[in-house]
Amino acid sequence: MVDRLDRKILSILQEDATIPVAEIGRRVGLSTTPCWRRIQKLEEDGVIQRRVAVLDPKRVNAKVTVFVSITTNQHSEEWLRRFAEVIRDFPEVVEFYRMSGQVDYLLRVVVPDIEAYDAFYKRLIGKIDIADVSSSFAMEQIKYTTALPLQYVQIEKEKS
Missing domain, CATH: 3.30.70.920 (Lrp/AsnC effector binding domain/regulation of amino acid metabolism (RAM) domain)
Known part of the structure; x- marks a missing residue:
């Protein structure tokens, strides 16, 4: 299951997977090691399938x-x-x-x-x-993103 911190981490990674783990942790309020463990778990669980570079189609002649x-x-x-x-x-x-x-x-x-x-x-x-x-x-690309909407992720109930 994914919790609110995981969802924040996923949002950051969808924007830029090259951001250092320490910076991701700082943005979500975790130290580096717990943040790294969460990212590893998200990868192991298949939530994060892979990390890739998004290329400019014009610069690689695929326009x-x-x-x-x-x-x-x-x-x-x-x-x-x-x-x-x-x-x-x-x-x-x-x-x-x-x-x-x-x-x-x-x-x-x-x-x-x-x-x-x-x-x-x-x-x-x-x-x-x-x-x-x-x-x-396609005559014009008006919107393009690789980021999936995360508002639909079922959030694990917070433990009291």
Whole structure:
């Protein structure tokens, strides 16, 4: 379970995982060792999955974001397993979801330009049978965050 201090620690780490543990502890009112133990426990419990660097897409030439809606007439577990394997081999796919509703799968793809997307598309349809693919190019990114909302975390009851 997560308590209020853990939630504060998680909020800080979501903003900047490079902040020294001593500084995180100071911000939440803990000394370094207890703060470090809490972070380790959050990692062991899988609350913190990993710590990463968030890159500027323009500086790494991945400035075009494409949302790809996929519909298929294949709904077997075997097809889904194969499709997931195919998608894992495409580094351009940064998010991959199985959906409810009209679209079966949604991908977020990042590429340098439309030509690179076209090459991605041709490689994709060459590897697996898909009934319909619809692509929407993002014109402007208005909000982007990797931080999850923490107000929904169930807080452990404080011990008296």
